[in-house]
Every structure is written in C-alpha cells, then in structure tokens.
Amino acid sequence: MVAEAAIRGEGVALGRSVLIADDIAAGRLVVPFPQYKLKAERGYDLVYRTGSQDTPKVRALREWLSEEMRMLEE
Incomplete structure (x- = not known):
C-alpha cells in the first residue's frame, strides 16, 4: 500500500526490493539513492x-x- 501511495505521488516510501522491482523496472517508482541499501531481516x-x-x-x-x-x- 505504501508503494501504491508513492506511485500516486503522495510521498516517498521504503520497500523491499523484491516487492517493488517491477514498479522500478516499469518506471513507476525510482530509487533516489541507489548507492544505499538497508539490510532488513524481519521488520x-x-x-x-x-x-x-x-x-x-x-x-x-x-x-x-x-x-x-x-x-x-x-
């Protein structure tokens, strides 16, 4: 849902790359700081x-x- 809000232009979002990869590839989302990746376990x-x-x-x-x-x- 947060990715959908970002796609609509309602703000920025953090997302798991595996879940938003299609939106990035399609140009619906952009990665503003590709040099930074957060390591996430379970959160x-x-x-x-x-x-x-x-x-x-x-x-x-x-x-x-x-x-x-x-x-x-x-």
Whole structure:
C-alpha cells in the first residue's frame, strides 16, 4: 500500500526490493539513492491515521501485536 501511495505521488516510501522491482523496472517508482541499501531481516511497522491511536480497534490491535511479540521473545 505504501508503494501504491508513492506511485500516486503522495510521498516517498521504503520497500523491499523484491516487492517493488517491477514498479522500478516499469518506471513507476525510482530509487533516489541507489548507492544505499538497508539490510532488513524481519521488520514490520504498524501505521495508522494520526489521532486514531486510542480508538478501540487500533488499541486492540496494538495490544494483541505487543503480546505476540513478547511471546516470540521468550
């Protein structure tokens, strides 16, 4: 979804090269700094609209994800 927003001109995005390679090849996305690549293992971000962090649905998802991550660390 973030790549789609970047394609629409709504900003910039970080993306896994394997997932955005077709868009780069087709010219829909550009790599502004090709000399820099970030090594990523397993990482995800939870993003939501500003001001919605305390809505019941977002709070429930945050709490569930936090608990899942705690269980993975054990």
